[in-house]
Structure formats: structure tokens, C-alpha cells
Amino acid sequence: MTADLILTPNMDRPDDIYADLLAAHEGLSKDDSDALNARLILILMNHIGQRSVLAQALAAARAPTGS
Amino acid sequence: MNKIFEVPLYPYTRSADQDAVTPAHHRVVIVGAGPVGLAAAIDLAQQGIEALVVDENDKVSFGSRAICFAKRTIEIADRLGCGTPLVDKGVQWNIGKVFFDDRKVYDFNLLPEDGHKRPAFINLQQYYFEDYLVKRAREIEAxxxxxxxxxxxxxxxxxxxxxxxxxxxxxxxxxxTITADYIIACDGAASPIRSMMGLDFVGRVFEDNFLIADVIMEADFPTERWFWFDPPFNKGQSALLHKQPDGVWRIDLQLGWDIDKAEEKKPENVIPRLKAMLGDDVEFSLEWVSIYTFQCRRMERFRHNRVIFAGDSAHQVSPFGARGANSGLQDTDNLAWKLKLVLEGRAPEALLDSYDAERVHGADENILNSSRSTDFITPKSAISRIFRDAVLDLSEHHAFARPLVNSGRLSMPCTYDGSPLNSPDALASGPARTRPGSPCPDVALGNAFLLDGLGDRFTLLTVNAEAPDSLTEGGIDVARLALTSKDDATGALAARYLGDAPAAVYLIRPDQHVAARFPDYDEDAIRAAIRRATGQEMH
Structure with a gap:
């Protein structure tokens, strides 16, 4: 049983969540922002856990307009 | 200064072959008296197959070189009759520490499983390993x-x-001139035999240099593997500290690509680097210094009719993970019994192709692991460095990131999944770790150990099952080793060989890998499995 990547709206308060993301980067240098992003990606990858879902996410990120 | 590598152990003497009118014939000629060639010779000769080892040198290897020997290698050495001196001399370790910048980010314990005769790893200079193999060779020769x-x-x-x-x-x-039935080329990564035959050795070159130093010091560093990413004493690079016997410490310092090797190797340049790492007040002396680069590559095929390649001549990996000498010993472990059966006319020559299939699979596994370690240790792009550093930062505080830290995935024996010698798994509820193709895990049986009981021939291992004490199929003699769950009060035998099954019958190869397993003694199925495991019946 492999789960599908969710690509339909799934965030409970999208505007707030987006603002949280930007706020986390506020005042950081480019290097520090890059490092934060990398840590964030790794943390979220661990939370998702399943390689098949992550593979779909990587594919979607590489080709944002869809295949 | 250790003198062991200055003494000729097998000095040149004139052989009668040199005065022969017609070239003398030998069964197996092994080229190269390193760990792999010596192990091959002992394995064959102690089973009665004539083995001649030729080497252009006459001493053990210079400098410590391979220093981490895995449990599987010691188990193979046990089968060859020289495991005990290795373990007695070697340094055992279980703890590894990982440092990032100026702080420790985490440590790990190899947590060796109970019920094994041998430790997970020992550190031992390659010259000792070779010295013990030469001694064992002399012993069986005598x-x-x-x-x-x-x-x-x-x-x-x-x-x-x-x-x-x-x-x-x-x-x-x-x-x-001499002639031979077979040649085993154990002549190292720069294999002259491979060059003479014009065979390719392709793969990936890593643009990096490592300074490797054996340092003798009285220091109170614990017996642990210490690995640094980007330390203050070697900014932007990595470093490794590991203990060997005789107060010798192995230090690896990554230097990067654009360096002057001759200059970097000079003591006046090496010593300040080591002082920066060890501190000014630590007294030490240099035993051996070398600068190495590495590649991950293999030959397309390891068997070329009557010339068979084993060890570094066939495949090469980065040193992270201790997969060089350890995989070479697995090569000869795999090859010796097959060559013996073929030379005795008890198996078709095609059995030797399974050496190729199984050990190419092993080499690919090692190359994959070693390339991934190297990509983590030396990030190849700006973004891979960002992710690498993020993993290290997170690993200090969050357990989830620690499995991603890769300072070398330490050598584990290869499971020959998909080998043509395996029979389909008929013990569905058995443990995955002993499925066909797996190396047999050891189990303590009172004061004895399972692997010592398997030896170097085909064995029918029965656990809570009836079977005849021996059988012969296609010229192959198989002796039974009968055990019950009661032979091991700890339950490890059941956990490793039964799983949820009440009983099991295993056909085990001379290299102690599982060829087939069944819920009970099914004579026809076992006879078919013996034929398949010896190349007498293909799928």
C-alpha cells in the first residue's frame, strides 16, 4: 500500500503557514537561509518517511508544471 | 620503529622448475602474496588442492594499509585456521564518535550481537594480518x-x-616458464596481470587526496573511531583517528585536490598538521606516511576463462567502510571451494561463473556504499554541502538525522540474493537474515560455536528436524549437523534460524552461505538443491 503525494489544498490556514515560513527566514543571510531550508527539508522528509511519497514530491518539484 | 616489514618472509630461492626441461605444471598459481592471495592459497592447499603463490617481493606490505577487519573476515580466518592470533593481537572497538567543526555531534555503538564467537571489528595492521597468514601457510605446508x-x-x-x-x-x-590449470590474480589495484591481458578497469575517480599517517604515541585517546567533519585543525576537510595495536594510531587527513604530494609528505609539513590535531603537548613519532587518492571501479567480469581476478585487482573502493581487504577475503572464500570442486571433476566449469555473478554483486554493493560515503564526506556541489552540514547540525539534537550521517558504512558480508546457486526459499516463515544466499550468522552452542561446526564443506543443518546423518548427490558429500532449540538456551539459534517456523533444514555451502532451506527433510528437494548449488543443475 503506497500513499499518494497530496497535491490538492491540504494546509489548514495557508496564509498563516506561508507567513510563518517567511518569518522564519527574516533577518537571515543567504547562507543561513539556505541552511535553514536544508534543515527544514530534512525534518519534513523524516516526518513523511515513505520513500515513494518523497520520490513523487521530488518529481513534482523538478517539473512544477506536471509531466 | 616496527621491523616486521623489513624481514624477508619468503626470500627468493631457486626452484627445480627453473631447471626443468619442459615447463612444470601446477594446479593453481596465485599471483600476489597479499591478504587475498595468501588466504586463497591456504584455503585451497588445506583442502588438498596444490597452490603455488608467486610474488615479486618477499616481505609483508609496508605500512599499516588495511587496518579494519570485520567479523566475517575473522570467521573466514577461523576456517583457514588462523582467526585466533588475529583477534589476540587486534584492538577491539565498538564506539564511534562524530565531530562537526569544534563539537561532538553524536556517538554510535556497533552494539555487537550476543552469541558470536568473534567481535564486530578488530583493528590490526595489514602487515600483521599477512604475517599470520604466512605463518599459517608455513604450518600447513610443514x-x-x-x-x-x-x-x-x-x-x-x-x-x-x-x-x-x-x-x-x-x-x-x-x-x-610454468603452466597452470588456473591462475588467481591477486596482484592488487594496479594488477599487472590485468594490464597484460588488456582488460578494462573503469569507474569513478574521486578528485581528492588523503594524507595517511601511522603515529606512535602514548596518548589517552580511548579505543574508539573518531571522525571529524570540517574540524578547526583541518578546515573544510575531514579527519579520522583510529587505534591500532602497539600504540600505533592511524590518522587520515583529507587534503583536497590541488596539492603538491611530494611536498605534503615531507615530515616538516606533516608534523605541524598532526600537532594542530593532537595538541602541542602530545609526544609522537611517525611510523609511516602516505598520500592516497582513490577510485571506485571494477572489472566488467572477474573470471576470464582460466584467469580469475580476486581482491583489489578486480574491484577497488574508497577506504571509508573498510570494504577493500574485507571484500577481497570474501572473494577467495567464495572462489576456493568452487575451484576445488571443478579441479576434482565434481562440478562443471560453469560453477566458476557463479563466482563472477556473486562477487560482482558484492563489489557493486561495496562500490555503492563507498561512493555514497565519499559523497557525504566530500560534498561535490554547493547544495550537497549545505545538506550535508544540515544533517550534521540536526544530528547533534535530533536522533532522526543520525542515520543520515555517513562517515563510512562499515563492511557487512554480502547476501547473494538472486544467485544461480540458490534454491527458492521454502521456509517462508524463517528469518530474512538466513534466506538463501545469506552468510550464516554465528550462534553460541554451550562452549562451542555454530560456525566452527560448519567448517569448509557442504553441511545439512537440521534444527528440530530428522534427516539422515549424511548423503551424497552428484559426487558431493554432505554431512548433517543436528541441533535442537535446546542446544542454545538464549534462544538465538531459534531467532536466527527458525523465526516462526517450528523446525528447519538448511543446506549450507562450504563458504558458510545458505544455499537452500526447508521446513523439513525433503530428500528430492535437497538433492536438487545440492545439484543447483554446485552448478550441476541450472534454473
């Missing part, structure tokens, strides 16, 4: 085993004649 070691003998030409091989050998007293 007891009448057909083994000979010729130093100062350099192979200059090989010609495969289809049903035998001609070898030209040069010596201090001039050249001579």
Missing part, C-alpha cells in the same frame, strides 16, 4: 599441504591456452 610460496618471482606474461595457462616468470637468476 604438515604436508601442497602449498608453496615463491618470493622474488615476478610474472611477466600470461597466455590462456584454453585448457591451461602459460606463465613467464622472471627471477633474480633469470626467467622460466
Amino acid at each position: 604438515a604436508g599441504a601442497p602449498l608453496e610460496l615463491r618470493g622474488g618471482n615476478k610474472v611477466t606474461a600470461v597466455s590462456d591456452r584454453g585448457d591451461h595457462v602459460d606463465l613467464q616468470i622472471d627471477t633474480p637468476e633469470g626467467p622460466y
Whole structure:
């Protein structure tokens, strides 16, 4: 049983969540922002856990307009 | 200064072959007296197959070189009769610490499983390993085993004649010619035999240099593996500290690509680097210094009719993970029994192709692991460095990131999934770790150990099952080793060989890998499995 990547709206308060993301980067240098992003990606990858879902996410990120 | 590598162990002496009118014939000629060649010779000769080892040198290897020997290698050495001196001399370790910048980010414990005769790893200089193998070779030679070691003998030409091989050998007293049924080329990563045969050795080159130093010091560093990413004393690079016997410490310092090797190797440049790492107040002396680069590559095929490649001549990996010498020993472990059966006419020559299939699979596994370690240790792009550093930062505080830290995935024996010698798994509820193709895990049986009971022949291991005490199929003798769950009060035997099954029957190969397993003794199925495991019946 492999789960599908969710690509339909799934965030409970999208505007707030987006603002949280930007706020986390506020005042950081480019290097520090890059490092934060990398840590964030790794943390979220661990939370998702399943390689098949992550593979779909990587594919979607590489080709944002869809295949 | 350790003198062991200055003493000729097998000095050149004139052989009767050099005065023979027609070239003398040998069953197996092994080229190269390193760990792999010596192990091959002992394995064959102690089973009665004549083995001649030729090497252009006459001493053990210079400098410590391979220093981490895995449990599987020691188990193979046990089968060869020299595991105990290795373990007695070697340094055992279980703890590894990982540092990032100026702080420790985490430590790990190899947590060796109970019920094994041998430890997960020992550290031992390669020259000791070779010295013990030479001693064992001499011991079995004295007891009448057909083994000979010729130093100062350099192979200059090989010609495969289809049903035998001609070898030209040069010596201090001039050249001579011999013939052989088979050659095992254990002549290292720069294999002259491979070059003479014009065979490719392709793969990936890593643009990096490492300074490797053996340092003798009285220091109170614990017996642990310490690995640094980007330390203050070697900014932007990595470093490794590991203990060997005799107060010798291995230090690896990554230097980067654009360096002057000759300059970096000079003591006046090495010593300040080491002082920066160890501190000014630590007294030390240098035993050996070398600068190495590495590649991950393998030959397309390891068997070329009557010339068979084993160890570094066939495949090469980065040193992170201790997968060089350890995988070479797995090569000879895999090859020796097959060559013996073929030379005795008890198995078809096609059995040797399974050496190729199984050990190419092993080499690919090692190359994959070692390339991934190297990509983590030396990020190849700006973004891979960002992710690498993010993993290290997170690993200090969050357990989830620690499995991603890769300072070398330490050598584990290969499971030959998909091998043509395996029979389909008929013990569905058995443990995955002992499925066909797996190396047998050890189990303590009172004061004895399972692997010592398996030895180096085909074995029918029965657990809570009836079977005849022996059987012969297709010229292959199989002896039964009968056990019950009661033979091991700890439950490890059941956990490793039964799983949820009440009973099991295993057909085990001479290299102690599982060929087939069944819920009970099914004579027809077991006879078919023996034929398949010896190349007498293909799928």
C-alpha cells in the first residue's frame, strides 16, 4: 500500500503557514537561509518517511508544471 | 620503529622448475602474496588442492594499509585456521564518535550481537594480518599441504591456452616458464596481470587526496573511531583517528585536490598538521606516511576463462567502510571451494561463473556504499554541502538525522540474493537474515560455536528436524549437523534460524552461505538443491 503525494489544498490556514515560513527566514543571510531550508527539508522528509511519497514530491518539484 | 616489514618472509630461492626441461605444471598459481592471495592459497592447499603463490617481493606490505577487519573476515580466518592470533593481537572497538567543526555531534555503538564467537571489528595492521597468514601457510605446508610460496618471482606474461595457462616468470637468476590449470590474480589495484591481458578497469575517480599517517604515541585517546567533519585543525576537510595495536594510531587527513604530494609528505609539513590535531603537548613519532587518492571501479567480469581476478585487482573502493581487504577475503572464500570442486571433476566449469555473478554483486554493493560515503564526506556541489552540514547540525539534537550521517558504512558480508546457486526459499516463515544466499550468522552452542561446526564443506543443518546423518548427490558429500532449540538456551539459534517456523533444514555451502532451506527433510528437494548449488543443475 503506497500513499499518494497530496497535491490538492491540504494546509489548514495557508496564509498563516506561508507567513510563518517567511518569518522564519527574516533577518537571515543567504547562507543561513539556505541552511535553514536544508534543515527544514530534512525534518519534513523524516516526518513523511515513505520513500515513494518523497520520490513523487521530488518529481513534482523538478517539473512544477506536471509531466 | 616496527621491523616486521623489513624481514624477508619468503626470500627468493631457486626452484627445480627453473631447471626443468619442459615447463612444470601446477594446479593453481596465485599471483600476489597479499591478504587475498595468501588466504586463497591456504584455503585451497588445506583442502588438498596444490597452490603455488608467486610474488615479486618477499616481505609483508609496508605500512599499516588495511587496518579494519570485520567479523566475517575473522570467521573466514577461523576456517583457514588462523582467526585466533588475529583477534589476540587486534584492538577491539565498538564506539564511534562524530565531530562537526569544534563539537561532538553524536556517538554510535556497533552494539555487537550476543552469541558470536568473534567481535564486530578488530583493528590490526595489514602487515600483521599477512604475517599470520604466512605463518599459517608455513604450518600447513610443514604438515604436508601442497602449498608453496615463491618470493622474488615476478610474472611477466600470461597466455590462456584454453585448457591451461602459460606463465613467464622472471627471477633474480633469470626467467622460466610454468603452466597452470588456473591462475588467481591477486596482484592488487594496479594488477599487472590485468594490464597484460588488456582488460578494462573503469569507474569513478574521486578528485581528492588523503594524507595517511601511522603515529606512535602514548596518548589517552580511548579505543574508539573518531571522525571529524570540517574540524578547526583541518578546515573544510575531514579527519579520522583510529587505534591500532602497539600504540600505533592511524590518522587520515583529507587534503583536497590541488596539492603538491611530494611536498605534503615531507615530515616538516606533516608534523605541524598532526600537532594542530593532537595538541602541542602530545609526544609522537611517525611510523609511516602516505598520500592516497582513490577510485571506485571494477572489472566488467572477474573470471576470464582460466584467469580469475580476486581482491583489489578486480574491484577497488574508497577506504571509508573498510570494504577493500574485507571484500577481497570474501572473494577467495567464495572462489576456493568452487575451484576445488571443478579441479576434482565434481562440478562443471560453469560453477566458476557463479563466482563472477556473486562477487560482482558484492563489489557493486561495496562500490555503492563507498561512493555514497565519499559523497557525504566530500560534498561535490554547493547544495550537497549545505545538506550535508544540515544533517550534521540536526544530528547533534535530533536522533532522526543520525542515520543520515555517513562517515563510512562499515563492511557487512554480502547476501547473494538472486544467485544461480540458490534454491527458492521454502521456509517462508524463517528469518530474512538466513534466506538463501545469506552468510550464516554465528550462534553460541554451550562452549562451542555454530560456525566452527560448519567448517569448509557442504553441511545439512537440521534444527528440530530428522534427516539422515549424511548423503551424497552428484559426487558431493554432505554431512548433517543436528541441533535442537535446546542446544542454545538464549534462544538465538531459534531467532536466527527458525523465526516462526517450528523446525528447519538448511543446506549450507562450504563458504558458510545458505544455499537452500526447508521446513523439513525433503530428500528430492535437497538433492536438487545440492545439484543447483554446485552448478550441476541450472534454473
